[in-house]
Structure formats: C-alpha cells, structure tokens
Amino acid sequence: MSERGPDFSDEGLSRRLASELPRHRAPAHVRSAVMRAAAGRSPRTGWGPAAFAAAATAMAVSLLFIAILPTSLTSDPVERLLRAVVAEHMRTVMWGARRPDIIPAVTEEAGIGLARSFSGDDRLTFLAAETVFIDRRRGVALHYRDVDGHLITYVVLPGQGVGVPDRKRVQVDRWRPALLQDAGFSTLMWKQADFVCLLVSDMVSPTDVQHFKEYFVRVRTATEPVPNY
Numbered sequence: 001m002s003e004r005g006p007d008f009s010d011e012g013l014s015r016r017l018a019s020e021l022p023r024h025r026a027p028a029h030v031r032s033a034v035m036r037a038a039a040g041r042s043p044r045t046g047w048g049p050a051a052f053a054a055a056a057t058a059m060a061v062s063l064l065f066i067a068i069l070p071t072s073l074t075s076d077p078v079e080r081l082l083r084a085v086v087a088e089h090m091r092t093v094m095w096g097a098r099r100p101d102i103i104p105a106v107t108e109e110a111g112i113g114l115a116r117s118f119s120g121d122d123r124l125t126f127l128a129a130e131t132v133f134i135d136r137r138r139g140v141a142l143h144y145r146d147v148d149g150h151l152i153t154y155v156v157l158p159g160q161g162v163g164v165p166d167r168k169r170v171q172v173d174r175w176r177p178a179l180l181q182d183a184g185f186s187t188l189m190w191k192q193a194d195f196v197c198l199l200v201s202d203m204v205s206p207t208d209v210q211h212f213k214e215y216f217v218r219v220r221t222a223t224e225p226v227p228n229y
Contacts, residue, residue, distance in 0.1 A: 084135040089153040089200045097128035113228035118219045152201045156225045159196035172213045195225045
C-alpha cells in the first residue's frame with residue numbers, strides 16, 4: 001500500500017498553517033486600533049471572539065495586499081524605490097525578518113559593510129539584521145522597535161541613479177534628509193557616501209514625526225555604511 005499523500009482538506013491545511021507559518025506579535029498600535037474598533041461597536045452587534053478574529057484577519061490581509069502592490073508603475077526612481085522600501089517594511093511588520101542574523105554576516109552577504117552601526121538605546125531596541133533585495137539593489141536592513149511599539153526599518157542600498165528630492169528636504173539637527181510621506185508611512189531619505197539610506201515607519205502624526213526625526217539623528221550619527229570589497 002502506498003504512503004498516504006498530503007492532506008489538502010481544510011482541517012489539514014489549518015494544521016499546516018498553524019505549524020509551519022512564523023507568528024509574530026502584532027505591534028501595540030495595531031492591537032490598540034483593533035481594540036478601539038471593537039469597543040466602538042453597538043451592543044446590538046457586539047463583537048464575539050469569532051468576529052474579532054475575522055476583523056484581525058481582514059486587517060492582516062489588507063496589509064498584505066499593500067505590501068505586495070506592484071512597485072514598477074512609475075518611472076520616477078525615487079518614487080519606485082520608496083514604494084519598494086515601504087513594501088519591504090510592511091512585510092517585516094507582518095512576518096518578521098526572513099532570516100534574522102548578526103550584522104557582520106548580513107553585511108558580508110550584501111556587499112555593504114557597516115563601519116559603525118546603531119545598536120539601540122533607551123528608546124529604540126535593535127531587533128534583527130537581514131540582507132534585502134529592493135528595486136534590483138542588494139542591501140542591508142536593520143530593524144528596531146521603539147518604546148511605543150512602532151517598528152522602524154533602516155535600509156542602506158547602492159545609491160547610483162537615485163537622487164534625494166531637494167523640495168522634500170527638512171532640517172534635522174545638522175543634516176537635511178528628505179521627508180516623504182505616503183500611504184500612512186513616513187520615510188527619511190538621504191545619501192551617505194555612495195549609498196542611499198532610508199528610515200521608514202508608520203509614524204505620521206506631528207508628534208510621531210518629531211520622534212521619528214529624533215530616531216534619525218540617533219541612527220545617522222551612529223551608522224556608517226562602507227563598501228565591503
């Protein structure tokens with residue numbers, strides 16, 4: 001008798017998803033948003049466990065579609081790169097780093113070294129480093145979590161052919177990165193040596209943007225990308 005084949009039933013698929021897919025705790029601000037939405041429902045249509053789970057699933061699916069939207073619909077290299085970096089950030093929010101590793105191993109694989117790197121402080125906790133391939137550019141991504149639950153992603157990529165838009169520049173300490181906001185995300189973009197660097201998060205309110213700029217100063221001061229020949 002032949003061995004039993006894969007179980008493609010709904011129950012079998014559920015077991016495989018539960019056992020094989022990585023699970024990551026939702027950011028605090030996402031959990032708070034879902035709880036606020038649940039609290040705002042009228043008693044007549046109260047949220048039971050099934051309804052709450054359905055809402056959380058719908059939110060996750062919506063975020064997934066945002067993360068996989070095509071990034072090649074524009075010929076503007078800055079806009080194309082921005083969309084690709086935001087999509088990568090969203091993937092990390094949902095699923096975590098593909099293969100979190102120590103920084104030396106990641107930089108060796110990416111071909112971009114970090115002579116110095118920000119290791120975290122009282123506001124930002126370092127989570128993971130990974131090699132990324134964004135808009136046909138191989139680079140390095142470092143992920144941090146702040147005390148309010150926001151995920152902040154620092155990405156450094158080869159900078160050939162990409163310029164920082166001058167009209168979007170803002171003064172932050174002694175630097176003038178470009179502040180770009182789109183689809184509920186803020187991105188600070190700057191050139192450092194031959195590299196383009198981006199810091200992205202979902203911090204868009206005036207207070208959050210101010211904190212985001214402070215995070216930029218911490219990361220920019222402590223991080224120095226160099227060619228890894």
